[in-house]
Amino acid sequence: MSSSDIVLGPNQYGKAEVRVVRVNRETPVHTLVDLNVSSMLRGDFTECYTSGDNTRVIATDTQKNTVYAFAKEHGITTPEQFLLLLGQHFTGQAEVSGGRWSAESYPWERIRVPGPDGTLTEHEHSFVKSKQEIRTAALTIADGVEHLVGGFSDLTVLKTTGSEFSGYPKDRYTTLPETDDRVMATDITARWLFAAGAEGQAAAGAVDFDAVYARVKQIVLEQFALVHSLSLQQTLYAAGEAVLGAIEEIEDIRFVMPNNHHYVVDLSPFGLENPNEVFQAGDRPYGLMNASVTRRGAPARPQAWEWIAGFC
C-alpha cells in the first residue's frame, strides 16, 4: 500500500490543565475563582502531522499564556463566560476553525471566625475548599456554532431507605434477589447543554450561570431525596425532568451515575440478624447508568457532546 492511501482523520491539539487562580482584591472582601482550564484547537493542521511544518500551529505554550493574560485583562466571572472569551479569541485567529475549551472549577467557602460578639462571621480573605463536587464547563465551537455545556462531577449521595429493585428478567445467570428496601448510593455527574442562543443571552447578561448551577444542584439533590425509587434509572430521569421543567435555558441534561453498591452483610453465622443496618460499601464492580433527558424536538447537536478522537 502506498502511504498516500493513508490520511489524517479528525484531530485537535492544545494545552491541558492550566491551573489558574484569579483573586479579586478590589475591596477588603476578596473573592477567588479557581479553575483548571484546557484549550484544544481544531483547524487545518495537516502539514504539521505529515511533514512537521508548524507554520499554522499556535504553540500550546501560547494558549497557556493566553489563559493567564485573559484572567487579568477580563477577569473571571463564571467558568462558562471565561470559556466563551477564550473560544471567541482563538477562533478569531486565521489558523483556527473551531475547538473545545473546558474547565473544572473548585468551589471555596469563606472560613467563619468569631466576631466581636462571639457569633461566627465570614472572614474577608480566608477560605476552606468545599470538595462536595467539582463544577465543570465545556464549550465546543464547530462549523461556526457554539455549544456550551455546564455541569458537575461526583456529587456523592446515599439514601438509607426509599429504594427498591425488582421485576427484572430472570435468566440462567440471574441470582440477584429482589428487594423492596435497599441502600441507594451514587456519585452524580451531570452535564447540561444550554439552548442555542443562550451564549448570546449570556453575552447580554441574560443568563446567570452561577444561578443556573446552584438551581440544578439543588433540584438534583431534592429529586434524589424525594423520589421513592424503583430503579436508579427512574431517579436519574426524575432529576433530569425536574431540571428541564424548571430551567428553560437548558435543552438537554445528561448523567453518568454509578450504582455504588452497599451489600447487606450476612451476620447469620454469628447468630445475628441484619435488618439493613450493617453494610459493606463495595468498590468494584458497580452498576453504571448513562442517559440523556432532553426536550422533545430539540435539534440534534452531536458536536456538543463528541470528542474528536475521544475515548476513555
Next chain:
Amino acid sequence: MSSSDIVLGPNQYGKAEVRVVRVNRETPVHTLVDLNVSSMLRGDFTECYTSGDNTRVIATDTQKNTVYAFAKEHGITTPEQFLLLLGQHFTGQAEVSGGRWSAESYPWERIRVPGPDGTLTEHEHSFVKSKQEIRTAALTIADGVEHLVGGFSDLTVLKTTGSEFSGYPKDRYTTLPETDDRVMATDITARWLFAAGAEGQAAAGAVDFDAVYARVKQIVLEQFALVHSLSLQQTLYAAGEAVLGAIEEIEDIRFVMPNNHHYVVDLSPFGLENPNEVFQAGDRPYGLMNASVTRRGAPARPQAWEWIAGFC
C-alpha cells in the same frame, strides 16, 4: 411546560469493572488472563426511566455473573474474542438491541528462577506484573453492526534528543523560545479500529489479536525512537502511518498523547551552564495531541468511537 415535552434521549446501562482472572491449569505450565470487564446494554428501556418498570432491564448483577460464567465455559483467549462472545450473547436477548463491552487487560510476565545449571528459566506458575502499559479492547454493537477496537493506554516514552519545535506563529501572547534540541516525552494511548469483517475473520481464526497487539506496540515504539521529530504531531502521524502500512486488518488508529514537558532548569544563578542535562519534569499543564490516522475512503463509522452520553 408539560412534562410530556420532555423525553428520554440516548442511554445505556450495565455493570462496570468486573475483575476476572482466568487461570488455565490444564498443564503444569499455568497461564492467566487478567481482565477488568464492563458491559453496557442498549435497547428500549424507556419504561424503566419514566415509571420504574424493570420488565426489560437485565440486572447488572446478571451481567456480572455472565462474565464469570463465560470465563469458565468458553475460557478467555484474547480480550477481543471475549468481548465478541459477550456482545453476541447479550444482543441475542430480546431486550437488547446493542451495547458496548470493554476491557482492560493487565499483562503478566513469568518470574525467572535459576534452573539446575544456574541459568534463569521461566517459572511454571509464578508471575510478576508488567505495568509498562495497559491493553484495552472495546466492542460496540449498533444497528446490528459490530465495531471492534483494540488498544493500549499509557505507554510512557522519552527521548533525550532528536526532537525540535520551531516555526510556529508568534502573537502577543507568545513567549516560548524555538528549540532544535529538546526532550520529548509522552504517555501513548492508542486505539485501533479493526476493518469491517475482521470480527468475522476473528471468528474464523484469521485474525490473531495478540499478534496484532504486539506488532502495533513495537511499531509505535520504533517510530517514536527513529523519527527525528519536528513536532509531537509528526511523531504521532508517523506511528499511525506505519501501523496502517503494516497491518491490513486495521482501518483507523487514534492516539491521545500528552506532551510531558521537561523544562531545562536555569542554573545560571548558580554560575552553571545547563546544555540539556538537568530537567524539571513538569506535571501540569501539559500539551495534548489527539488525532486519527485512517485509510483514504474508509467508511465513516462514528458509532465505533462515540459514547452515548459520553464525556470525561
Next chain:
Amino acid sequence: MSSSDIVLGPNQYGKAEVRVVRVNRETPVHTLVDLNVSSMLRGDFTECYTSGDNTRVIATDTQKNTVYAFAKEHGITTPEQFLLLLGQHFTGQAEVSGGRWSAESYPWERIRVPGPDGTLTEHEHSFVKSKQEIRTAALTIADGVEHLVGGFSDLTVLKTTGSEFSGYPKDRYTTLPETDDRVMATDITARWLFAAGAEGQAAAGAVDFDAVYARVKQIVLEQFALVHSLSLQQTLYAAGEAVLGAIEEIEDIRFVMPNNHHYVVDLSPFGLENPNEVFQAGDRPYGLMNASVTRRGAPARPQAWEWIAGFC
C-alpha cells in the same frame, strides 16, 4: 552465615480497609456512620514466619468478620469508641499482645428539601457526602497501654493575603525573593493524642469525641484565618497552641502541612501588571511542614506514633 543468625524483627499483620456503613433505623430519622477500618495484630507470631505454623494466627478474614459483627452488636457511636471496642476484644485473645486499630470516617450531611411552606429542611434518610476533610482515628495498644489518637486529613485552606515570608538565610543556591504579601494555602492533616486516662474517661462517657473533633476543626480554621503569618510554621504552631489551650483532654497535636505554592504569574511580557491577582497553582514540588505541639513535661509516648515497620 548460618540462617540462625537471622531473626524476625518487629512485625504486625491484619486486615486493612474494611468498609463498614452502620445505619441506625430506630426512628424515621436515620443516622449513618461510614468507616474504613483496619486492624493490625501484634504478638508472638514467629512460628508462622519461620515455619508456616498458623496455630496462633487469627485469620485476617476473622478480623473483618469481627468488625461487621461488632457494628451490629455494639453499634458505632464514634470512630474512637469503636476502635477501643475492637482493640479490647482482640487483646483479650491469648494470641494477641497488642496492635493497632485505625479508621477513616467519611462525614455525610443531610440533604435539604423544601418543606410544606417552602423552607428547606433536613431529609430523614437522604444524605450528601461532605468531602471537605476525612476524619481519622487510631488506637495503639502496646505493653498493656492504650494510646488513642484522633485526627483529620486534607482540610484544604487558602488565604489571599495576610501571609509573608522573609528574613531567611541566603546562600549560593538562594534565588527566592522575599515577600510581604503572598497567597498561603495548605492541606491540613492533624493528629491529636488523647491524654492518658482519656480512654478511661471515654468509657465513662466523660470524653465526647465528636465534640472534640468539631472544636479542633473550628479552632484550626480560625487560627489559619486570623493569624497574620510570617511563615507556615508560625501558623501551624499557633493552631496547635490554641487547640491545647482549649481542650485539656489533648496532650499532643501533630500536623503535616504542605505549602501549596501559588506562583504569581509574570504577565509583563504581555504588558500587564499582576499585583497578586493571577496565580498559577503549583503541583510539585511543594514545601512540607511536619511538627508536634505538646504540653511541657508530657510523658514520652513514642508507641502512640510509631509504626512497627512503618515507612511511606
Next chain:
Amino acid sequence: MSSSDIVLGPNQYGKAEVRVVRVNRETPVHTLVDLNVSSMLRGDFTECYTSGDNTRVIATDTQKNTVYAFAKEHGITTPEQFLLLLGQHFTGQAEVSGGRWSAESYPWERIRVPGPDGTLTEHEHSFVKSKQEIRTAALTIADGVEHLVGGFSDLTVLKTTGSEFSGYPKDRYTTLPETDDRVMATDITARWLFAAGAEGQAAAGAVDFDAVYARVKQIVLEQFALVHSLSLQQTLYAAGEAVLGAIEEIEDIRFVMPNNHHYVVDLSPFGLENPNEVFQAGDRPYGLMNASVTRRGAPARPQAWEWIAGFC
C-alpha cells in the same frame, strides 16, 4: 493554662517531590536518571514556629535549587549516592543538625529498534518507562549518624498455585474455610537498611548500590516463586532471610505486603464447577503483612525508620 506550658515537639520541614531528570550526554549513547527527591531539615527552628523569625530557616526553595544544581555539579550515579551528597551538604550548614532525604527513582529501558540486519538493538537516546516497581532510597542523619535505606515499592506478583492457608484458630467470628491450594498475590514493598559503615564504603566505592538493588529484587522474586507457601508471612520471611544471607551490606530488611485476595467465584448456581480457574480479584479489604527480618544482635537503629511526626 498559660501558653508557656505548651512547647514545640519534634519537627522537620523542607521541600517535597522535586522532580529532577539528569541526562548524561557525554557519548552518543545517552543515559538518564529520573528522580523525585524530598529534603527535610531538622535543627533548632523554635523561633520560626513561635514568633515567625526565619533567621535560621533555609528556604525550601533553596533546597529545591540545591537539588538541581547538585545534579549538574556532581551528576547522579545512584539515588543513594545523591542523597548522601545532599545530606552531607545540608548538615554542613550551621542551621541544620540532621534531616531526612529521600527519593523515588523511576526505571527506564532502552527502546529496541531493528538494526541493519533486522535484529532488535537498543536505541541510543530513546527510552520506554518500566513501571514494574518504583525504586526508593532514604537517608536519615540524626545525632551525627547516617542511616541509609534502599528499597522498592509495589512489585506486584501472583502465583496460581503453591500456596495454602490452614491451621489458624477458630472463634465465634471465624468463617474462612481452610485451603491447600489458593492464588497468592501481593504488591511487595521492601526497605533495606545498609550496615553502619556502608555509607563510608559507598564513599570509597566499595558498595555498588545498583548491583545490590538488582540482587535484592531478583532474590525476592525467586523466593516468592520457589517457596511453597503456608502463609504470606512465611514467604515474606523466606525472602528476607535469603536477602540477608546473600548480601552482607544489608543489616535489616522490612516488608509491607498486602494480601491481594483472589476469590474463587461460586459458579454452582450456573451448574458449573470452578476448580481454581475463575477468580474475582478483590479490592478492599485486603490482608496486610508488615515485618522486619534482621541480623541477630544488630544494633537498634530506630532513627533509621522513624518519621519525626510521621503518620500515614
